[in-house]
Amino acid sequence: xxxxxxxxxxxxxxxxxxxxxxxxxxxxxxxxxxxxxxxxxxxxxxxxxxxxxxxxxxxxxxxxxxxxxxxxxxxxxxxxxxxxxxxxxxxxxxxxxxxxxxxxxxxxxxxxxxxxxxxxxxxxxxxxxxxxxxxxxxxxxxxxxxxxxxxxxxxxxxxxxxxxxxxxxxxxxxxxxxxxxxxxxxxxxxxxxxxxxxxxxxxxxxxxxxxxxxxxxxxxxxxxxxxxxxxxxxxxxxxxxxxxxxxxxxxxxxxxxxxxxxxxxxxxxxxxxxxxxxxxxxxxxxxxxxxxxxxxxxxxxxxxxxxxxxxxxxxxxxxxxxxxxxxxxxxxxxxxxxxxxxxx
Amino acid sequence: xxxxxxxxxxxxxxxxxxxxxxxxxxxxxxxxxxxxxxxxxxxxxxxxxxxxxxxxxxxxxxxxxxxxxxxxxxxxxxxxxxxxxxxxxxxxxxxxxxxxxxxxxxxxxxxxxxxxxxxxxxxxxxxxxxxxxxxxxxxxxxxxxxxxxxxxxxxxxxxxxxxxxxxxxxxxxxxxxxxxxxxxxxxxxxxxxxxxxxxxxxxxxxxxxxxxxxxxxxx
Ligand SMILES: Nc1ncnc2c1ncn2[C@@H]1O[C@H](COP(=O)(O)OP(=O)(O)OP(=O)(O)O)[C@@H](O)[C@H]1O
Ligand SMILES: [Mg+2]
Numbered sequence: 076x077x078x079x080x081x082x083x084x085x086x087x088x089x090x091x092x093x094x095x096x097x098x099x100x101x102x103x104x105x106x107x108x109x110x111x112x113x114x115x116x117x118x119x120x121x122x123x124x125x126x127x128x129x130x131x132x133x134x135x136x137x138x139x140x141x142x143x144x145x146x147x148x149x150x151x152x153x154x155x156x157x158x159x160x161x162x163x164x165x166x167x168x169x170x171x172x173x174x175x176x177x178x179x180x181x182x183x184x185x186x187x188x189x190x191x192x193x194x195x196x197x198x199x200x201x202x203x204x205x206x207x208x209x210x211x212x213x214x215x216x217x218x219x220x221x222x223x224x225x226x227x228x229x230x231x232x233x234x235x236x237x238x239x240x241x242x243x244x245x246x247x248x249x250x251x252x253x254x255x256x257x258x259x260x261x262x263x264x265x266x267x268x269x270x271x272x273x274x275x276x277x278x279x280x281x282x283x284x285x286x287x288x289x290x291x292x293x294x295x296x297x298x299x300x301x302x303x304x305x306x307x308x309x310x311x312x313x314x315x316x317x318x319x320x321x322x323x324x325x326x327x328x329x330x331x332x333x334x335x336x337x338x339x340x341x342x343x344x345x346x347x348x349x350x351x352x353x354x355x356x357x358x359x360x361x362x363x364x365x366x367x368x369x370x371x372x373x374x375x376x377x378x379x380x381x382x383x384x385x386x387x388x389x390x391x392x393x394x395x396x397x398x399x400x401x402x403x404x405x406x407x408x409x410x411x412x413x414x415x416x417x418x419x
Numbered sequence: 420x421x422x423x424x425x426x427x428x429x430x431x432x433x434x435x436x437x438x439x440x441x442x443x444x445x446x447x448x449x450x451x452x453x454x455x456x457x458x459x460x461x462x463x464x465x466x467x468x469x470x471x472x473x474x475x476x477x478x479x480x481x482x483x484x485x486x487x488x489x490x491x492x493x494x495x496x497x498x499x500x501x502x503x504x505x506x507x508x509x510x511x512x513x514x515x516x517x518x519x520x521x522x523x524x525x526x527x528x529x530x531x532x533x534x535x536x537x538x539x540x541x542x543x544x545x546x547x548x549x550x551x552x553x554x555x556x557x558x559x560x561x562x563x564x565x566x567x568x569x570x571x572x573x574x575x576x577x578x579x580x581x582x583x584x585x586x587x588x589x590x591x592x593x594x595x596x597x598x599x600x601x602x603x604x605x606x607x608x609x610x611x612x613x614x615x616x617x618x619x620x621x622x623x624x625x626x627x628x629x630x631x632x633x634x635x636x637x638x
Contacts, residue, residue, distance in 0.1 A: 129545055203443060
């Protein structure tokens, strides 16, 4: 049994006669312990999907099943109870501005009628985990974005949830802070065994911490699976675009800084390799063998689920035969290659 | 300058004005606060939209608010007499004051509560908060600064109305100003009552704004 099962989920909004199909027949399973990414462009329906997972938004059709329990079958009261198992953090943190850090973390416990003293103890433990013990008396307005998100994470963990939903939780943060928040989420996943669902429009976030990913485009789930598989072999156009737009953002090493200029080439290949594979000799030998230059349009190293992956985009020479030979050659050497269309 | 009778009369005027203003504000909130909450909650983007309830409340509030206070005062005389037994004096004046203040306060409360970040409400809901929790533990708490500023403005307005009620024998400083200043041409007494009204108004403003700013943790 999966921790989260989404079956034929459809959501339509109707406003003044205009019907928006935000989600169309979404099916996906998220297993306990997963860090599951949901990625897509703005307006794709990511927030709507994640809000359906705790029934903040009621699906128009289909089911959301959490640990075997169909949320649609619950009464309003049971649903509120179930929600204490499904915590959520947000892009803009959504802290109570008039309450201090400690009271913010206590808040969900007080709603669940835990007594004040116990709630405070628990809140202090959590502030320890997120590294903000010395800020318990501060108000949100006095904290940085990263600190606010830490408070939000502590608050989300207060009720011992099994699932943590993150809607663009790092989108308002700078790269360093993003990296530290992602580390914290990873640690929470590992130490507390909490299943995490991460909504984002940044491929970098997915690569950094997710093991599985679903790609959403115009309300349709176009592709899902292991992050590594999709990174190596994106099947859908949407996935390719997201991967190509994925500029190094999280303070990673960049081997070639910026493209000097856009090079017009007919055909481009994207090559993915493990960093320590014999990549450079392959390219060098290839150039020697075919006695022709290739343009390296982009090359960098990316962290995919904790493993360094090299990524390079080659512009091939115009000669068709040569193109085929080069492709064959690269495949023989065991590199994962894939055609890229459009501008890089 | 004034003899002791006049000073006593002025002191009583202050007492009556304070009594009318504070009692009307309190009663005004007793009715206006729930009305404001109901307006916010039942509005289209509220936490429990309910068009008929919103619309009904909206219309009643607009109706009462569009009647000038002096006319309301006169219109309500039978009702006041029914409730209090007479239609003049400070206690009787509280009735029309409350009727005028409650819708005004409801609007003040509504606009304060609507300032609360919907994201925070959503977060509370995601934690399993009920509508009751959201109203009392999120909206009223997050909006407290704005609510207190609203209350300060409301007290000022009610103070002004109470003085206006003086023109028809409502008691308090306004009553003195009209009786001495208008009917008996004793301008000095009228000026003193006006000064006293200004001072009272200033005191309410200063205290209200001070409380609001002390309670505001957003900066
Ligand atoms: N309450 C609503 N009423 C009407 N339409 C809505 C509502 N919520 C979302 N939509 C529409 O549904 C679609 C998906 O919106 P959603 O917020 O889920 O996108 P998203 O992928 O989260 O985008 P972003 O990255 O910009 O946050 C959009 O076309 C949006 O306009
Ligand atoms: Mg969104």
